[in-house]
Amino acid sequence: MTSAIHQTQLMGRYGRGAGRQAGGRRAFTLIELLLVLVILAILAAVVVPKLTGRSEDAKKAAAKADIATIDGQLETFEIDAGRYPTNDEGLGALVNAPGNVKSWKGPYVKRLPNDPWGNPYQYRYPGQYNKNGFDLFSMGPDLHEGGGDDIDNWSDSSQQGK
Numbered sequence: 001m002t003s004a005i006h007q008t009q010l011m012g013r014y015g016r017g018a019g020r021q022a023g024g025r026r027a028f029t030l031i032e033l034l035l036v037l038v039i040l041a042i043l044a045a046v047v048v049p050k051l052t053g054r055s056e057d058a059k060k061a062a063a064k065a066d067i068a069t070i071d072g073q074l075e076t077f078e079i080d081a082g083r084y085p086t087n088d089e090g091l092g093a094l095v096n097a098p099g100n101v102k103s104w105k106g107p108y109v110k111r112l113p114n115d116p117w118g119n120p121y122q123y124r125y126p127g128q129y130n131k132n133g134f135d136l137f138s139m140g141p142d143l144h145e146g147g148g149d150d151i152d153n154w155s156d157s158s159q160q161g162k
């Protein structure tokens with residue numbers, strides 16, 4: 001009994017409120033839409049140029065950081081295995097033990113990262129540039145070796161990415 005009365009009151013309240021709300025909501029939506037458009041315009045004007053201007057620099061920095069990380073993992077592999085991975089084994093030797101390495105203590109990395117442009121990092125042993133070690137590099141934004149945009153482990157870091 002009480003709940004029935006309560007329900008009617010509630011319905012009445014909601015019923016009247018809904019009418020007002022519907023009218024109010026339509027106006028509010030327009031204002032909201034304008035606000036959102038204004039905010040989007042401000043964001044586009046302020047943030048987008050910064051992002052596009054810096055994204056290449058950020059990618060190069062990310063590639064350098066990855067190369068430094070993988071470099072360290074290869075050194076750890078070398079300490080355990082007594083040698084660097086061969087060209088055939090490649091960087092995969094950091095994830096899965098090569099059959100002939102008994103002292104492998106990996107995985108040294110769970111999953112090999114791709115470079116910021118979606119390509120695997122390139123590994124070469126013995127190195128063409130690092131004669132006593134390995135070459136490790138990203139082919140860079142042009143997706144090919146060379147072209148002056150590679151990020152590698154043999155260039156003077158002040159020259160990288162130029």
Ligand SMILES: [Ca+2]
Nearest residue numbers: 139140144146
């Ligand atoms: Ca390149």
